[in-house]
Amino acid sequence: MAAIRRSRRPLALAAAVAVALGAGALAVTSASAAEAPLKDYELTWGIKQSYRSYVGGMAAGSFTPAEGATQAADNGAFTFAGGTGTYDSDTHAVRLGFAGSLKIASKLHGFDLTLSDVKFDSGAAEITADVTSGGTTQDDVPLADVTVTRTMTGMETKLTKEAATVLGSASYEGAAGDPLTVVQKTPPTQSPSPTGSASSSTSPSPTTSTSPKPTGSASSTASPSASQTTSPSASASETGAATKGDIADGTLGWGVKQSFRTYVVDGPAQGKVTASGGATQASGNGVFTFTEADGSYDTDADTLKAAFKGAVNFKGHEANGSYGLDLTLSGLTVELDGGTGELTADVESLGKTSDDVVLANLTAGTSDLKAEDDVISLDDVTAELTKAGAQAFGGFYTEGTVLDTVDLSVALSDDAQLPDGDGDGDGGSGNGSGTGGSGDSGTTSGTTTGGGTTGSTTGGVTGALASTGSDVPAGALGAAAAVTVAAGAGVVIAVRRRRQA
Structure with missing residues (x-):
């Protein structure tokens, strides 16, 4: 795999980020304590649905999450747990690192790589991960640019040039990735304090960040009405058909x-x-x-x-x-x-x-x-x-x-x-x-x-x-x-x- 250059972007969105955090996250008592610790966060991202279909389909490959990472049923999105990091009350930037790894392999198409140490930085508006392939590890490879939102749920992502190299196709550069959600697993005990953000007056309830609507699951609960209209008890004799x-x-x-x-x-x-x-x-x-x-x-x-x-x-x-x-x-x-x-x-x-x-x-x-x-x-x-x-x-x-x-x-x-x-x-x-x-x-x-x-x-x-x-x-x-x-x-x-x- 070609060498992957890491490109860092300025914290352009930092001042606009205001996030519903845990109880102790905003308890900053002095100007010198601008960064508060965060813990118990989860990151859910599917990379790109068509890529998952390719790996599980034509490539006859597999995704193997480990060390606490999981994958949703039916070749769904991936969740990395154990997120810890910091919240900067001056810039409102959230920086989190997550446990777990994800192995992506196909013997048929000849690739075997592992993503680990997944990180989310709302200030840099990006997702990064360490990428291991062929015995070599590249640290903090930027995989996607993120359109950061205040609630950090269902955020739009755009795959980077480095991600295209990792995934093996130049066509992925700049392509829309799956939506990204970052939430705190443990419900906070009290609402966060406003930090001067213009949007702080519309702060969601403490449960908003811990109970996001699942992404990509709307169709899974839909009732198959077509099949319900065909009752097994319908009788051919009712119509007089031969x-x-x-x-x-x-x-x-x-x-x-x-x-x-x-x-x-x-x-x-x-x-x-x-x-x-x-x-x-x-x-x-x-x-x-x-x-x-x-x-x-x-x-x-x-x-x-x-x-x-x-x-x-x-x-x-x-x-x-x-x-x-x-x-x-x-x-x-x-x-x-x-x-x-x-x-x-x-x-x-x-x-x-x-x-x-x-x-x-x-x-x-x-x-x-x-x-x-x-x-x-x-x-x-x-x-x-x-x-x-x-x-x-x-x-x-x-x-x-x-x-x-x-x-x-x-x-x-x-x-x-x-x-x-x-x-x-x-x-x-x-x-x-x-x-x-x-x-x-x-x-x-x-x-x-x-x-x-x-x-x-x-x-x-x-x-x-x-x-x-x-x-x-x-x-x-x-x-x-x-x-x-x-x-x-x-x-x-x-x-x-x-x-x-």
């Missing part, structure tokens, strides 16, 4: 995998996603809707087979007009029997095609197939990657990896009304609405790139995930040696070594 026959129409909502979409559009691939042939993509690099289903069903035997029109293409790692990643999924078919089954697709990668590749094993929430108003709907069907599916993705995901969930609706008669696609398909994505509904053959396609979405799908990638440039992480440059040939499926995804400029 118990078996041919499917008249249908839609399939599936995002493949949220971390893969992020990797392609916002992550190291710096590429694009294109839906075509009747398939559409929800705004904000959301999930896909495939339309115009045909096939057959039998509600007595609880079996269903439905094939859908539309295709989705993933391109990335562009070099001199060619792509190291060029993957197309089309001809998606769902087959269920008693609540379990398979999702298959035709897979084309870098000019090689395999038909009817079993990508995922499916498990529905119910084994009964029942129609309501001549429509069978199944929401939040669990999808797990098969061995052939893992080969189709070049070995970057392992067999058994949980993919985005599947939402399925099929019409049993020509006049049945299909529900609108909710664009969910993944509990972790929450990216707006799909365009399913009637499955109209006139639906046009759209392309999602790092700069937004073109075509019929509106919207674009939002701030926290946006990144610039097209450089591949340093670890990924060596991935050519790890190219996987899908012998069983005949599919190859090759991440070509980028040619030197």
Whole structure:
């Protein structure tokens, strides 16, 4: 790893910082005692969501917190505890150092680094950490500039040039990082004394700094209303639908995998996603809707087979007009029997095609197939990657990896009304609405790139995930040696070594 130069910035924001601190923090009794001790603070920061998705996804790597550091569930943000430091009553600057370390490693993409001695300085408006890689440690590497707020919760961050070097991609320099929260773990026993700040008259209660709203957790408590409307007790006999026959129409909502979409559009691939042939993509690099289903069903035997029109293409790692990643999924078919089954697709990668590749094993929430108003709907069907599916993705995901969930609706008669696609398909994505509904053959396609979405799908990638440039992480440059040939499926995804400029 190249040498990392530490750049210190002046304390430009120090005079504007006024923080709700613990009981003893502001008990300064003389001018010579301008600095008061602080303790029991926690720092929570996820670095960058798209970077975590890259490490846990395409890089097949891991995050290992230690020595008191922790990571939230579902590849979430990191928390460093045991924060101690000082508060300067003259400048209102808070300087804290935290216990714990975080190891970030990927054998596949060839990187292994550890962050430790994480520090936050509100006066310098930055986060720093010691970075160890290849047996060498660089002290106090500035990782992000921070837009400091009085409450120190949900503060905006911007990754530095040094962070881009640490994370292995020049595209991260200047990119928005995850929000930062610094709070005192032990509730203070009394309110802090005002220190002359203009904002001191609006000081929050003593519990404000110790009970921040969790960042990035709003979607985790949202109730999946779509799945609640499909009651297992709905009876096919209520509508008089035949118990078996041919499917008249249908839609399939599936995002493949949220971390893969992020990797392609916002992550190291710096590429694009294109839906075509009747398939559409929800705004904000959301999930896909495939339309115009045909096939057959039998509600007595609880079996269903439905094939859908539309295709989705993933391109990335562009070099001199060619792509190291060029993957197309089309001809998606769902087959269920008693609540379990398979999702298959035709897979084309870098000019090689395999038909009817079993990508995922499916498990529905119910084994009964029942129609309501001549429509069978199944929401939040669990999808797990098969061995052939893992080969189709070049070995970057392992067999058994949980993919985005599947939402399925099929019409049993020509006049049945299909529900609108909710664009969910993944509990972790929450990216707006799909365009399913009637499955109209006139639906046009759209392309999602790092700069937004073109075509019929509106919207674009939002701030926290946006990144610039097209450089591949340093670890990924060596991935050519790890190219996987899908012998069983005949599919190859090759991440070509980028040619030197």
